[in-house]
Amino acid sequence: MESLLSSSSLLSAAGGLCWRKQNLKLHSLSEIRVLRCVSSKVVAKPKFRNSLVRPDGQEPSSLLLYSRHKPRFLVNATTGQPEAFEPKSSQKSLRDSLDAFYRFSRPHTVIGTVLSILSVSFLAVEKISDISPLLFTGILEAVVAALMMNIYIVGLNQLSDVEIDKVNKPYLPLASGEYSVKTGIAIVASFSIMSFWLGWIVGSWPLFWALFVSFILGTAYSIDLPFLRWKRFALVAAMCILSVRAIIVQIAFYLHIQTHVFGRPVMFTRPLIFATAFMSFFSVVIALFKDIPDIEGDKIFGIRSFSVTLGQKKVFWTCVSLLQMAYAVAILVGATSPFIWSKVISVVGHVILATTLWFRAQTVDLSSKNEITSCYMFIWKLFYAEYLLLPFLK
Known part of the structure; x- marks a missing residue:
């Protein structure tokens, strides 16, 4: 039986893939047409099994072409059937x-x-x-x-x-x-x-x-x-x-539940007022902090953020200080709660968050965009944690 490829080679030239057609032989196939040139590094891997004999007795003639950075393609060159590129699976x-x-x-x-x-x-x-x-x-x-x-x-x-x-x-x-x-x-x-x-x-x-x-x-x-x-x-x-x-x-969402769902009159409670004030601080911190890792692009396109005008270090520590102030107020408010369970959860919870933020801020390398971005996502985690604590404030 004649082998699938008697002498084939892949050459990388000008960033593309070239076949040496003169050395290429296919069983009962006169020629092969290259349907696509792959500009990235490509590896040709023959799919041989049982010395080129398939279980059904026919000769296999498929090459799996794949790139390290591109989707995989299967080149089918079976007897009597033109080769074609099959895209990646619908699942992927x-x-x-x-x-x-x-x-x-x-x-x-x-x-x-x-x-x-x-x-x-x-x-x-x-x-x-x-x-x-x-x-x-x-x-x-x-x-x-x-x-x-x-x-x-x-x-x-x-x-x-x-x-x-x-x-x-x-x-x-x-x-x-x-x-x-x-x-x-x-x-x-x-x-x-x-x-x-x-x-x-x-x-x-x-x-x-x-x-x-x-x-x-x-x-x-x-x-x-x-x-x-x-x-x-x-x-x-x-x-x-x-x-x-x-x-x-x-x-707005509090009133949605209070008036539309429960049918009660509008009433601004102590926890709601605290939540609004606390999240005002937190929102300012998020607004300031989100621009710290983006200073390079903002400078290029003329976005005059505080990080651009004041510098990353100053804005970073301003954000940390604002959050520490907010946590101090939250601890005081929690300590005045008439309910012992509310007092314990609010005080202990905010002490833990404030301490964690302080130690996290000390380790940030402000010359590294990746570390600043990671710290920004940590600020969002503190944001999530605060919303878990708010319902316990009574």
């Missing part, structure tokens, strides 16, 4: 699509939105009987509508910052080219429409106005139009984030 394509959407949605903001709504909703619980399917239905309505609006806001920001993200965040789908601009526009438009539609059919005015104000501020923050793109101005950008994260989320 689905996984890649989900991964791209996961990064597009900015998962740390999604987690923050879900935890904040859950925490604030439970602030409206006054008695055990309030914990019912009615409560969880109201929370689900708020969470789904808010997540859709969250994806609109972060998606619009990426659409407006494609060139900046190529420097600061090249892993994002629009910056990396995984998503086209048309795809990004379709996603943000769809999710904004669905968010408003859900808020309207639910019939809760606090929920609808929370979505509407978030939409207005999120659009003004990112979109590059005259008098807009407020992210260019450090103070205005911080106020936008504070308004959404600290005020709208706390008050």
Whole structure:
């Protein structure tokens, strides 16, 4: 039996893949056409089994071409059938699509939105009987509508910052080219429409106005139009984030549960006032800290963030100091609680968070973008932890 390849070789020339056709022989196949040139390093791996004899008695004639950085392709060259490139499996394509959407949605903001709504909703619980399917239905309505609006806001920001993200965040789908601009526009438009539609059919005015104000501020923050793109101005950008994260989320979603779900009159409780004040501090810290690792791209594209104007080190320690002040106030408020369980959880919990932040800040190398980014994500974890503590403050 004639062998599959009597003498074949792959040559790398000009970054491409070339076949020496004159040395190539295929059983009952006169020629092979190269359908695709692979610019990256490619390895040709014959798939031989049982000395080139398949169980069905036919000669195998397949080569598996794969790249270290590209999807795999299978070259089929069976007798009487033209060779063709088969794309990667649909399962892998689905996984890649989900991964791209996961990064597009900015998962740390999604987690923050879900935890904040859950925490604030439970602030409206006054008695055990309030914990019912009615409560969880109201929370689900708020969470789904808010997540859709969250994806609109972060998606619009990426659409407006494609060139900046190529420097600061090249892993994002629009910056990396995984998503086209048309795809990004379709996603943000769809999710904004669905968010408003859900808020309207639910019939809760606090929920609808929370979505509407978030939409207005999120659009003004990112979109590059005259008098807009407020992210260019450090103070205005911080106020936008504070308004959404600290005020709208706390008050509007609390009122959604208090008035729409439970049918109670509007009432601003001590825990709600504390949560709004504390998260105002935290939102300012997030607004300041998020620009520290992005200083390189912001300088290039003229974004005058506090990190650009004041320097990374000064902004970093300002953020740490603001959080320490907020934790000190939280400890004092927790110590005045009339409930012993609330007092213990609030005081001990905030002492642990403040101590952890202080020791974490001491280890950060401010000359390393990776370490600053890691610390920024740690700040978000503290943000999540605070929402876990808030319902225990009474």
